[in-house]
Amino acid sequence: MNIALFGYGKMGKMIEQIALNRNHNIVAKIDVDTTEINFSEIDVAIDFSMPNAAFNNIKMCMVNNIPLICGTTGWLEDYENAVRICKENNGAFIYASNFSLGVNLFFELNSYLAKMMGNLKQYQVSMEEIHHTQKLDAPSGTAITLAEGVINETDYSGWKLDTANANEIPITAKRINDTPGTHTVNYNSEVDSIEIKHTAHNREGFALGAVVAAEWILDKKGVFTMKDVLNLS
Protein backbone atom coordinates (compact mmCIF):
# COMPACT_ATOMS: atom_id res chain seq x y z
CA MET A 1 0.00 0.00 0.00
CA ASN A 2 1.33 3.46 -0.94
CA ILE A 3 0.97 5.85 2.00
CA ALA A 4 1.25 9.65 2.05
CA LEU A 5 2.12 11.22 5.40
CA PHE A 6 0.67 14.65 6.16
CA GLY A 7 2.99 15.78 8.96
CA TYR A 8 6.43 14.27 9.46
CA GLY A 9 7.03 15.11 13.11
CA LYS A 10 7.10 12.81 16.13
CA MET A 11 4.10 10.77 14.97
CA GLY A 12 4.84 10.90 11.24
CA LYS A 13 8.27 9.37 11.83
CA MET A 14 6.90 6.62 14.11
CA ILE A 15 4.19 5.80 11.55
CA GLU A 16 6.80 5.57 8.78
CA GLN A 17 8.76 3.00 10.82
CA ILE A 18 5.70 0.85 11.50
CA ALA A 19 4.37 1.14 7.94
CA LEU A 20 7.72 0.03 6.47
CA ASN A 21 7.82 -2.93 8.89
CA ARG A 22 4.38 -3.94 7.59
CA ASN A 23 5.69 -3.83 3.97
CA HIS A 24 4.01 -0.56 2.95
CA ASN A 25 5.66 2.28 1.00
CA ILE A 26 5.83 5.91 2.06
CA VAL A 27 5.40 7.79 -1.23
CA ALA A 28 5.04 11.33 0.13
CA LYS A 29 5.94 13.30 3.27
CA ILE A 30 3.87 16.44 3.15
CA ASP A 31 4.39 19.52 5.31
CA VAL A 32 3.45 23.18 5.24
CA ASP A 33 6.08 23.92 2.52
CA THR A 34 4.95 21.19 0.10
CA THR A 35 3.91 22.78 -3.21
CA GLU A 36 2.98 19.75 -5.32
CA ILE A 37 1.40 16.38 -4.46
CA ASN A 38 1.13 13.51 -6.94
CA PHE A 39 -2.23 12.09 -5.84
CA SER A 40 -2.19 9.35 -8.51
CA GLU A 41 0.51 7.40 -6.62
CA ILE A 42 -1.24 7.56 -3.20
CA ASP A 43 -3.50 4.71 -1.97
CA VAL A 44 -4.18 6.20 1.47
CA ALA A 45 -3.10 9.25 3.50
CA ILE A 46 -2.38 9.57 7.21
CA ASP A 47 -2.52 13.02 8.82
CA PHE A 48 -0.71 13.76 12.08
CA SER A 49 -0.01 17.43 11.50
CA MET A 50 -1.24 20.49 13.37
CA PRO A 51 -4.62 21.75 14.58
CA ASN A 52 -4.63 24.63 12.04
CA ALA A 53 -3.64 22.33 9.14
CA ALA A 54 -5.79 19.22 9.55
CA PHE A 55 -9.06 20.46 8.03
CA ASN A 56 -7.40 21.72 4.82
CA ASN A 57 -5.55 18.42 4.48
CA ILE A 58 -8.82 16.52 4.92
CA LYS A 59 -10.53 18.63 2.21
CA MET A 60 -7.62 18.12 -0.17
CA CYS A 61 -7.70 14.33 0.28
CA MET A 62 -11.48 14.07 -0.09
CA VAL A 63 -11.56 16.20 -3.26
CA ASN A 64 -8.74 14.07 -4.74
CA ASN A 65 -10.43 10.79 -3.77
CA ILE A 66 -7.75 9.69 -1.28
CA PRO A 67 -8.95 7.78 1.84
CA LEU A 68 -7.68 9.58 4.94
CA ILE A 69 -6.82 8.59 8.49
CA CYS A 70 -6.67 11.71 10.67
CA GLY A 71 -5.07 11.64 14.12
CA THR A 72 -4.50 15.37 14.46
CA THR A 73 -6.38 16.85 17.41
CA GLY A 74 -7.59 20.37 18.16
CA TRP A 75 -9.61 21.04 14.97
CA LEU A 76 -12.97 19.48 15.96
CA GLU A 77 -15.04 22.64 15.39
CA ASP A 78 -14.79 21.61 11.70
CA TYR A 79 -15.61 17.91 12.20
CA GLU A 80 -19.19 18.13 10.83
CA ASN A 81 -17.87 20.01 7.77
CA ALA A 82 -15.30 17.26 7.24
CA VAL A 83 -18.06 14.63 7.37
CA ARG A 84 -20.13 16.60 4.84
CA ILE A 85 -17.21 17.03 2.44
CA CYS A 86 -16.36 13.32 2.70
CA LYS A 87 -19.94 12.36 1.83
CA GLU A 88 -20.22 14.90 -1.02
CA ASN A 89 -17.11 13.39 -2.60
CA ASN A 90 -18.03 9.76 -1.85
CA GLY A 91 -14.77 9.56 0.11
CA ALA A 92 -13.47 7.56 3.04
CA PHE A 93 -12.41 9.12 6.33
CA ILE A 94 -11.60 8.25 9.92
CA TYR A 95 -10.81 10.69 12.70
CA ALA A 96 -9.83 9.31 16.10
CA SER A 97 -8.57 11.34 19.05
CA ASN A 98 -6.51 8.28 19.93
CA PHE A 99 -5.63 5.34 17.66
CA SER A 100 -4.14 3.02 20.28
CA LEU A 101 -5.92 -0.25 21.03
CA GLY A 102 -5.46 0.33 24.78
CA VAL A 103 -7.15 3.74 24.75
CA ASN A 104 -10.01 2.45 22.62
CA LEU A 105 -10.60 -0.29 25.21
CA PHE A 106 -10.31 2.44 27.87
CA PHE A 107 -13.05 4.43 26.06
CA GLU A 108 -15.35 1.39 26.37
CA LEU A 109 -14.50 0.98 30.06
CA ASN A 110 -15.12 4.72 30.61
CA SER A 111 -18.62 4.49 29.04
CA TYR A 112 -19.44 1.37 31.07
CA LEU A 113 -18.35 3.00 34.34
CA ALA A 114 -20.22 6.22 33.49
CA LYS A 115 -23.40 4.22 32.88
CA MET A 116 -23.08 2.66 36.36
CA MET A 117 -22.36 6.05 37.99
CA GLY A 118 -25.18 7.88 36.17
CA ASN A 119 -27.67 7.69 39.06
CA LEU A 120 -25.14 7.96 41.91
CA LYS A 121 -25.23 11.73 42.52
CA GLN A 122 -22.87 11.50 45.52
CA TYR A 123 -19.94 11.03 43.09
CA GLN A 124 -18.42 13.97 41.17
CA VAL A 125 -16.45 13.16 38.06
CA SER A 126 -13.23 14.91 37.04
CA MET A 127 -10.50 14.19 34.49
CA GLU A 128 -6.78 14.77 34.18
CA GLU A 129 -4.55 14.50 31.12
CA ILE A 130 -0.75 14.77 31.10
CA HIS A 131 1.28 15.31 27.90
CA HIS A 132 4.70 16.49 26.75
CA THR A 133 5.42 20.20 26.70
CA GLN A 134 5.31 20.54 22.87
CA LYS A 135 1.61 19.70 22.71
CA LEU A 136 -0.33 22.59 21.11
CA ASP A 137 -3.90 21.81 22.19
CA ALA A 138 -5.51 21.46 25.64
CA PRO A 139 -7.39 19.55 26.76
CA SER A 140 -6.21 16.61 24.69
CA GLY A 141 -8.50 15.09 22.06
CA THR A 142 -8.55 11.90 24.12
CA ALA A 143 -9.75 13.78 27.23
CA ILE A 144 -12.53 15.36 25.14
CA THR A 145 -13.61 11.91 23.88
CA LEU A 146 -13.59 10.60 27.47
CA ALA A 147 -15.70 13.57 28.61
CA GLU A 148 -18.16 12.98 25.75
CA GLY A 149 -18.36 9.33 26.81
CA VAL A 150 -19.42 10.40 30.33
CA ILE A 151 -21.82 13.09 29.06
CA ASN A 152 -23.58 10.50 26.85
CA GLU A 153 -24.31 8.28 29.88
CA THR A 154 -25.04 10.86 32.62
CA ASP A 155 -26.68 14.24 33.33
CA TYR A 156 -23.43 16.17 32.84
CA SER A 157 -24.05 18.83 30.19
CA GLY A 158 -20.49 19.61 29.08
CA TRP A 159 -16.83 19.84 30.07
CA LYS A 160 -14.49 22.72 30.90
CA LEU A 161 -10.75 23.17 31.28
CA ASP A 162 -9.82 23.66 34.98
CA THR A 163 -12.72 25.16 36.94
CA ALA A 164 -16.09 23.91 35.77
CA ASN A 165 -19.62 24.88 36.76
CA ALA A 166 -21.79 22.33 38.54
CA ASN A 167 -23.01 19.91 35.88
CA GLU A 168 -19.81 20.31 33.83
CA ILE A 169 -16.85 17.93 33.93
CA PRO A 170 -13.62 19.68 35.00
CA ILE A 171 -10.58 18.63 32.97
CA THR A 172 -7.05 19.41 34.19
CA ALA A 173 -4.30 19.49 31.52
CA LYS A 174 -0.70 19.13 32.70
CA ARG A 175 2.41 19.45 30.52
CA ILE A 176 5.46 17.50 31.76
CA ASN A 177 8.70 16.85 29.81
CA ASP A 178 8.40 13.86 27.45
CA THR A 179 5.13 12.32 28.70
CA PRO A 180 3.51 10.54 25.68
CA GLY A 181 -0.03 10.68 27.13
CA THR A 182 -1.69 9.80 30.47
CA HIS A 183 -5.44 10.06 31.07
CA THR A 184 -7.31 9.61 34.37
CA VAL A 185 -11.04 9.63 35.06
CA ASN A 186 -11.92 10.09 38.72
CA TYR A 187 -15.26 9.74 40.56
CA ASN A 188 -15.00 11.26 44.03
CA SER A 189 -17.47 11.10 46.93
CA GLU A 190 -17.23 12.05 50.62
CA VAL A 191 -16.34 8.49 51.54
CA ASP A 192 -14.26 7.12 48.67
CA SER A 193 -13.10 7.53 45.10
CA ILE A 194 -12.93 5.36 42.00
CA GLU A 195 -10.27 6.02 39.38
CA ILE A 196 -9.49 4.56 35.97
CA LYS A 197 -6.26 5.45 34.20
CA HIS A 198 -4.52 4.82 30.89
CA THR A 199 -0.78 5.44 30.55
CA ALA A 200 0.95 5.37 27.17
CA HIS A 201 4.58 4.26 27.61
CA ASN A 202 5.56 5.52 24.12
CA ARG A 203 3.96 6.50 20.76
CA GLU A 204 4.04 3.04 19.16
CA GLY A 205 0.45 2.16 20.07
CA PHE A 206 -0.91 5.35 18.44
CA ALA A 207 1.14 4.77 15.28
CA LEU A 208 0.29 1.07 14.92
CA GLY A 209 -3.42 1.87 15.33
CA ALA A 210 -3.22 4.50 12.58
CA VAL A 211 -1.52 2.09 10.14
CA VAL A 212 -4.04 -0.67 10.95
CA ALA A 213 -6.86 1.85 10.29
CA ALA A 214 -5.23 2.78 6.95
CA GLU A 215 -5.09 -0.90 5.93
CA TRP A 216 -8.74 -1.32 6.98
CA ILE A 217 -10.17 1.72 5.13
CA LEU A 218 -8.60 0.95 1.75
CA ASP A 219 -11.69 -0.71 0.20
CA LYS A 220 -14.34 1.34 2.09
CA LYS A 221 -16.43 4.46 1.44
CA GLY A 222 -17.87 6.59 4.24
CA VAL A 223 -17.07 8.09 7.62
CA PHE A 224 -15.90 5.61 10.24
CA THR A 225 -14.44 5.45 13.75
CA MET A 226 -11.92 3.20 15.50
CA LYS A 227 -14.90 1.25 16.89
CA ASP A 228 -15.53 0.09 13.31
CA VAL A 229 -11.86 -0.74 12.72
CA LEU A 230 -11.47 -2.68 15.97
CA ASN A 231 -14.96 -4.22 15.78
CA LEU A 232 -15.82 -2.98 19.29
CA SER A 233 -19.51 -3.20 20.40
Ligand SMILES: NC(=O)C1=CN([C@@H]2O[C@H](COP(=O)(O)OP(=O)(O)OC[C@H]3O[C@@H](n4cnc5c(N)ncnc54)[C@H](OP(=O)(O)O)[C@@H]3O)[C@@H](O)[C@H]2O)C=CC1
Ligand atom coordinates in the same frame (compact mmCIF):
# COMPACT_ATOMS: atom_id res chain seq x y z
N1 LIG B 1 -4.90 10.43 17.45
C1 LIG B 1 -3.80 9.94 18.03
O1 LIG B 1 -3.70 8.74 18.32
C2 LIG B 1 -2.66 10.87 18.28
C3 LIG B 1 -2.76 12.17 17.89
N2 LIG B 1 -1.69 13.02 18.00
C4 LIG B 1 -1.88 14.33 17.42
O2 LIG B 1 -1.18 14.36 16.19
C5 LIG B 1 -0.72 15.67 15.90
C6 LIG B 1 0.78 15.64 15.59
O3 LIG B 1 1.47 15.21 16.74
P1 LIG B 1 3.08 15.13 16.74
O4 LIG B 1 3.57 14.28 15.63
O5 LIG B 1 3.44 14.80 18.13
O6 LIG B 1 3.43 16.66 16.45
P2 LIG B 1 4.77 17.26 15.78
O7 LIG B 1 4.76 18.71 16.11
O8 LIG B 1 5.94 16.46 16.20
O9 LIG B 1 4.55 17.07 14.23
C7 LIG B 1 3.62 17.81 13.48
C8 LIG B 1 4.19 17.98 12.09
O10 LIG B 1 3.21 18.58 11.23
C9 LIG B 1 3.92 19.46 10.37
N3 LIG B 1 3.02 20.42 9.74
C10 LIG B 1 2.79 21.73 10.04
N4 LIG B 1 1.89 22.26 9.19
C11 LIG B 1 1.55 21.28 8.32
C12 LIG B 1 0.70 21.21 7.18
N5 LIG B 1 0.00 22.28 6.76
N6 LIG B 1 0.57 20.02 6.53
C13 LIG B 1 1.28 18.94 6.94
N7 LIG B 1 2.13 18.97 7.98
C14 LIG B 1 2.26 20.11 8.67
C15 LIG B 1 4.98 20.08 11.25
O11 LIG B 1 6.02 20.63 10.46
P3 LIG B 1 6.90 21.87 11.07
O12 LIG B 1 7.54 21.32 12.30
O13 LIG B 1 7.81 22.16 9.94
O14 LIG B 1 5.90 22.95 11.37
C16 LIG B 1 5.44 18.87 12.05
O15 LIG B 1 6.46 18.17 11.37
C17 LIG B 1 -1.13 16.52 17.12
O16 LIG B 1 -2.34 17.15 16.83
C18 LIG B 1 -1.34 15.48 18.22
O17 LIG B 1 -2.26 15.89 19.19
C19 LIG B 1 -0.51 12.61 18.53
C20 LIG B 1 -0.35 11.33 18.97
C21 LIG B 1 -1.43 10.35 18.90
Ligand SMILES: O=C(O)C1=N[C@H](C(=O)O)C[C@H](O)C1
Ligand atom coordinates in the same frame (compact mmCIF):
# COMPACT_ATOMS: atom_id res chain seq x y z
O1 LIG C 1 -0.26 15.28 21.23
C1 LIG C 1 -0.06 14.12 21.63
O2 LIG C 1 1.07 13.68 21.87
C2 LIG C 1 -1.22 13.23 21.77
N1 LIG C 1 -2.37 13.65 21.32
C3 LIG C 1 -3.59 12.93 21.31
C4 LIG C 1 -4.63 13.66 22.13
O3 LIG C 1 -4.71 14.89 22.04
O4 LIG C 1 -5.39 13.00 22.85
C5 LIG C 1 -3.42 11.48 21.64
C6 LIG C 1 -2.34 11.15 22.62
O5 LIG C 1 -2.79 11.38 23.92
C7 LIG C 1 -1.03 11.87 22.34
